[in-house]
Each structure stands twice: as structure tokens, then as C-alpha cells.
Amino acid sequence: MDMIAVRYLKLHKGDMLCFCQVVLGLEPNPVNLAAADEYIQSLKARGLLDLDEEKSEYIVYCDGLCEPNPGGIATWGFIIKQGKKTLHQSCGTAAIGKEATNNVAEYTALINALEHLNSSGITGKIIVKTDSQLMANQLNGTYAVRSKRIIPLYQKARALMKKLNARIVWIPREKNADADALSVKAYCQELEKSRLEKAKTITDIIKTGPYEYIINGKYTVKLNSRPFCTCPDFARHSGRFPIRCKHILAALEYQAEGR
Structure with missing residues (x-):
């Protein structure tokens, strides 16, 4: 099974959707794509899949939060990695008040990450990892986008993903801890602004x-x-x-x- 997987991945240049369907026999939904990605990482770790062939692979971890949700403070954070090296990370505030929701924060994180990649002229394989099942499903075409507030964010994210040839997979929250920590950092910084004036x-x-x-x-x-x-x-x-x-x-x- 391992060698069949390795040969298929090399032949099809790591096409995850086809790999999930053809080799693993699974529907290419966010959960199964994440499982397929874990299997591929295990092949690399065991030396069965040449890591040198993946030098141009960029991994984007993104996360957003809103407290309280909705109507509170919505913040975002993202990290861009190549292998074990962190190339860039950032965080900030997406919205405050009635426009603030968790989904707005998640999409803002993704858009900011993709805009950074685009402005940096980075080319190569780009994989976005998010713990938002809603956003992953919407961008993979599994869920429809009905929220008027989210539609323009979805369209912008979709256009950037197409331009960069990026794909998105869902991961459990515990595997997105670093991006989560950045969104929390941004939230705390926003809360401290008013307290600084009082201080x-x-x-x-x-x-x-x-x-x-x-x-x-x-x-x-x-x-x-x-x-x-x-x-x-x-x-x-x-x-x-x-x-x-x-x-x-x-x-x-x-x-x-x-x-």
C-alpha cells in the first residue's frame, strides 16, 4: 500500500483530491483530506517519500476568533511555513461590534495570509490548514455560502486561492495551536487599548x-x-x-x- 501511494503521489505531483479518491477510496471531504495529508506526512517521516521533492511546498495555518460571538471583537492570526521554517506570521483585528463574527475572523485570517503570499511573489505548492470546518467546506464547494457578510470575503478568498493555486484542508483545533495563539494575542492587544488609556x-x-x-x-x-x-x-x-x-x-x- 505504501509503495503504491508513493508512486501515485510522484506521478500525479501530490494531487490530494485524486489520491484521496483513487488510492484511499475516500470521499474528498475536509476530514478525509486531513487524514490523507497525515498519511502522506507519515510516508515522508519514514523516508518513503523524498522530502527534497517538496522544497517548494508552503503550509499556511490560519485561525480566527470572536468574543463574544457575534458582535464582540473578531481577531485573526496566521503562520506561513516551509518545512520546519517559519517564513512569516501576523495577527490583527478583523472587526468590532455588529460586523464581528467568528466566520469573519476566519476568512480575514485566510485572506491576509494569501495576500501576503501573493505580494511576496511566492510560487509553489500552497496548502492552507484551518480548524474551521465551515470555511473549509465552503471553499471546497461542499457547503453553500448564504451569509451576506461572508459572500464578499468568500469571493476574495476564492479568487486568491485560484490565483495562487492553493488548496485548503481542515485540521483539528489542537493541531492549529500556534495560529490560535496569534488570534488570542490580537484579541488581548485589542482589549488592552482601552485599559492603556485608563492606566x-x-x-x-x-x-x-x-x-x-x-x-x-x-x-x-x-x-x-x-x-x-x-x-x-x-x-x-x-x-x-x-x-x-x-x-x-x-x-x-x-x-x-x-x-
């Missing part, structure tokens, strides 16, 4: 130790490797979205001034 108004800061401060006479801030504050705002965001509250930001500014 500038804080003047009641007392230093009680090398890295410890009392803010406004009641909140304790510790500026160690993982900044901590006793305020309710910090406690609310200490899970997936670990933002720095206005008290931490005020203490950092105080520290930067050498006081």
Missing part, C-alpha cells in the same frame, strides 16, 4: 517591593514573569485571554520611568 490616569502608585506595587490604595500588582493583579478585571481575564489590566499597565509605566 494613564492612575497616579496613586506605591512601590512595596522590587516588583510589587499597591495601586489606588487597594490593588496589589506583581510584575514578575507572569504579571498579576488582585483586581476583578484581571481575575475575569485570567483564562484563555490573559490580558493586563489597567493597574498592571500603570505599574509597568511607573517602572519604566525608573521610579
Whole structure:
């Protein structure tokens, strides 16, 4: 089976859709394409498929989030890799308020990644990996696109994919952790913007130790490797979205001034 797969992949230059159907006997949906991709990676890892033949292969990991969804803050992140080397990564805000949804964030991540590839003049095999089953299914033609907000994003993404000859596959969320971390980073940065403005108004800061401060006479801030504050705002965001509250930001500014 392995040698048949290797010969077919070399003959057809890694055509995943045909490989999935002809060799594995599976419908080429996002889940099966992801399984086929894992099998191909195992062939490479075992030295059965020459990695030198894949030097021009680029892998794009993209992710988006919206909190709350819909109507919150929608952010995105993507990473472009060639082999084990990271060529580029970026993150940012897609939308805030009524236009913000998780799907808007996912498509914005993809579009930004493809636009970077296009502007960089990168050519070669491009595989996009996403944990959004909806976006993968829509771009592979399995699902229709009905949302008026998504249609123009879909059309733009589809045009870029066609121009770059890129294809998209679905992967489980745990295999998209790096892109997810970038979208979380962008979300936290957006949340901190308003807190930074509020931090500038804080003047009641007392230093009680090398890295410890009392803010406004009641909140304790510790500026160690993982900044901590006793305020309710910090406690609310200490899970997936670990933002720095206005008290931490005020203490950092105080520290930067050498006081």
C-alpha cells in the first residue's frame, strides 16, 4: 500500500483530491483530506517519500476568533511555513461590534495570509490548514455560502486561492495551536487599548517591593514573569485571554520611568 501511494503521489505531483479518491477510496471531504495529508506526512517521516521533492511546498495555518460571538471583537492570526521554517506570521483585528463574527475572523485570517503570499511573489505548492470546518467546506464547494457578510470575503478568498493555486484542508483545533495563539494575542492587544488609556490616569502608585506595587490604595500588582493583579478585571481575564489590566499597565509605566 505504501509503495503504491508513493508512486501515485510522484506521478500525479501530490494531487490530494485524486489520491484521496483513487488510492484511499475516500470521499474528498475536509476530514478525509486531513487524514490523507497525515498519511502522506507519515510516508515522508519514514523516508518513503523524498522530502527534497517538496522544497517548494508552503503550509499556511490560519485561525480566527470572536468574543463574544457575534458582535464582540473578531481577531485573526496566521503562520506561513516551509518545512520546519517559519517564513512569516501576523495577527490583527478583523472587526468590532455588529460586523464581528467568528466566520469573519476566519476568512480575514485566510485572506491576509494569501495576500501576503501573493505580494511576496511566492510560487509553489500552497496548502492552507484551518480548524474551521465551515470555511473549509465552503471553499471546497461542499457547503453553500448564504451569509451576506461572508459572500464578499468568500469571493476574495476564492479568487486568491485560484490565483495562487492553493488548496485548503481542515485540521483539528489542537493541531492549529500556534495560529490560535496569534488570534488570542490580537484579541488581548485589542482589549488592552482601552485599559492603556485608563492606566494613564492612575497616579496613586506605591512601590512595596522590587516588583510589587499597591495601586489606588487597594490593588496589589506583581510584575514578575507572569504579571498579576488582585483586581476583578484581571481575575475575569485570567483564562484563555490573559490580558493586563489597567493597574498592571500603570505599574509597568511607573517602572519604566525608573521610579
